[in-house]
Amino acid sequence: MSAVHLQDVRVWHRSDGRERTVVREAALTVKAGETFGLVGPSGCGKSSLLRVLAGLHREWSGEICLLGQTLLPGRRFEAGLRGKVQMVFQDPYASLHPRHRIGRALREPLLLAGEKRPDARVAELLAAVDLPAAVADRYPHQLSGGQRQRVAIAAALSLRPSLLLLDEPTSALDMSVQAGILNLLNRLKTEYDMTLLLVSHDADVIAHMCNRAVTLRDGHLEGVIGTGGDG
Amino acid sequence: MTDTLPPVLDVAGLTVSFPGAGGEQRVVDGISFVHPGGRLALVGESGSGKSMTARALLGLVAAPGVVAATRLQMDGSDLSGLNESGWQRLRGQRIGLMLQDPRHALDPVRRIGSQVEEGLRIHRRLGRAERRDRALSMLEAVGMPDPLRAYRAYPHQLSGGMGQRAMLAATLIAEPRLLIADEPTSALDRELREQVLELIGAQVDLRGMALLLISHDLPQVAQHCEHVLVMHRGRLVESLPASRLADADHPYTRMLWQCRPSAATKGRPLPTLNMLEAQT
Numbered sequence: 001m002s003a004v005h006l007q008d009v010r011v012w013h014r015s016d017g018r019e020r021t022v023v024r025e026a027a028l029t030v031k032a033g034e035t036f037g038l039v040g041p042s043g044c045g046k047s048s049l050l051r052v053l054a055g056l057h058r059e060w061s062g063e064i065c066l067l068g069q070t071l072l073p074g075r076r077f078e079a080g081l082r083g084k085v086q087m088v089f090q091d092p093y094a095s096l097h098p099r100h101r102i103g104r105a106l107r108e109p110l111l112l113a114g115e116k117r118p119d120a121r122v123a124e125l126l127a128a129v130d131l132p133a134a135v136a137d138r139y140p141h142q143l144s145g146g147q148r149q150r151v152a153i154a155a156a157l158s159l160r161p162s163l164l165l166l167d168e169p170t171s172a173l174d175m176s177v178q179a180g181i182l183n184l185l186n187r188l189k190t191e192y193d194m195t196l197l198l199v200s201h202d203a204d205v206i207a208h209m210c211n212r213a214v215t216l217r218d219g220h221l222e223g224v225i226g227t228g229g230d231g
Numbered sequence: 232m233t234d235t236l237p238p239v240l241d242v243a244g245l246t247v248s249f250p251g252a253g254g255e256q257r258v259v260d261g262i263s264f265v266h267p268g269g270r271l272a273l274v275g276e277s278g279s280g281k282s283m284t285a286r287a288l289l290g291l292v293a294a295p296g297v298v299a300a301t302r303l304q305m306d307g308s309d310l311s312g313l314n315e316s317g318w319q320r321l322r323g324q325r326i327g328l329m330l331q332d333p334r335h336a337l338d339p340v341r342r343i344g345s346q347v348e349e350g351l352r353i354h355r356r357l358g359r360a361e362r363r364d365r366a367l368s369m370l371e372a373v374g375m376p377d378p379l380r381a382y383r384a385y386p387h388q389l390s391g392g393m394g395q396r397a398m399l400a401a402t403l404i405a406e407p408r409l410l411i412a413d414e415p416t417s418a419l420d421r422e423l424r425e426q427v428l429e430l431i432g433a434q435v436d437l438r439g440m441a442l443l444l445i446s447h448d449l450p451q452v453a454q455h456c457e458h459v460l461v462m463h464r465g466r467l468v469e470s471l472p473a474s475r476l477a478d479a480d481h482p483y484t485r486m487l488w489q490c491r492p493s494a495a496t497k498g499r500p501l502p503t504l505n506m507l508e509a510q511t
Contacts, residue, residue, distance in 0.1 A: 178490075180501075
């Protein structure tokens, strides 16, 4: 089973009553268990495509199949799929509520999902991303950028996703902090048995992480590149 | 003759400290270096003190921060005794500062032209027409495809790369002796980073200026500078020619040199600071 399958997908934004197409005729297949890269310059449409796959942007047409389920344009995800597809955003400064402690931020999706022992699970999640348990009592501004991105990854893991969508997860970080996050993602991919879809403008990050990748330019997908090694 | 000229910067025992809960916090802890001219890089991670070093050189460390140095000289003249108007004459005119993100460093409600001309308004006595001519030719020199359009534009109407070119133009216009570029490309895409660094290097050489390039990306700055200073936790841990970085001594420098991912590192964990600390 493929994790992601797209056929003839068009994505558009609406502004001032006009439609602006940002991705056209997109077709690709991501195999379960692989790390697949989507590379391209700013404004090429790669984040828009990722937001469609996360269920955050619903203005699209074509065929999309995620983890065996067919999506319908304009509609929300079915309940079963929501926890299975999770996203990590670029800016760790913007993706956490500034006035909620980390423990609360991590507990909320667990409670919604009916977790019986949320506190124990929060501790587990923090340990999984190599953060000390005391981080649960901190506010986001008391953490470094790299620690915050680890928290965002822990939040994405909390519902045990099968597909992790990563939108420039390290481009706001220092080179050496980036190295730690990339190592972490590779380890978690194996531990949680996930498929990773990684968006980046940095061809070196893609080359380090991905089995295969496509370039997105002006809304068009250009050829699949194998980056050596399968597995 | 050149041997007898004083270096662009001569810094000894520079310390920047802030009062903290557990006593004084030294964010720059007694660093010494000489900038002989040409292109010098200052490399380190967030929090290493590299930007605070730049601020100290510009007299921009705000209270309650305290700057102290046994020597702080530019072109042989002492900076440590400068009063505020002395610093103001220095800033822009003798040292130009280029910052990371044009969306934050440029004034969002003033046109680019007016911001590029500011250095001339403050430091030079010129008529309005001549200021405009110089600003337009500077916008052209930094590679603006349509200088007149850029001159009239507001910052939000420019892309990140163009905004960074505008900031470089504003920095170069008063012809400073030293350009300090603090992470000038970190907010840009990879492809643009190279272009902007090339441009900065070319302009610095063309105008005979000295460059202090501050960055966290060691392999990248190494391509654009002759000499590299590596900073970690407020101290200089290494000073060496860029050509010798591949065989640097200090483990921290080696980690910064090797932690960039690439096709060659696929399938292997990248070196990180934690690994380094686990070993020592």
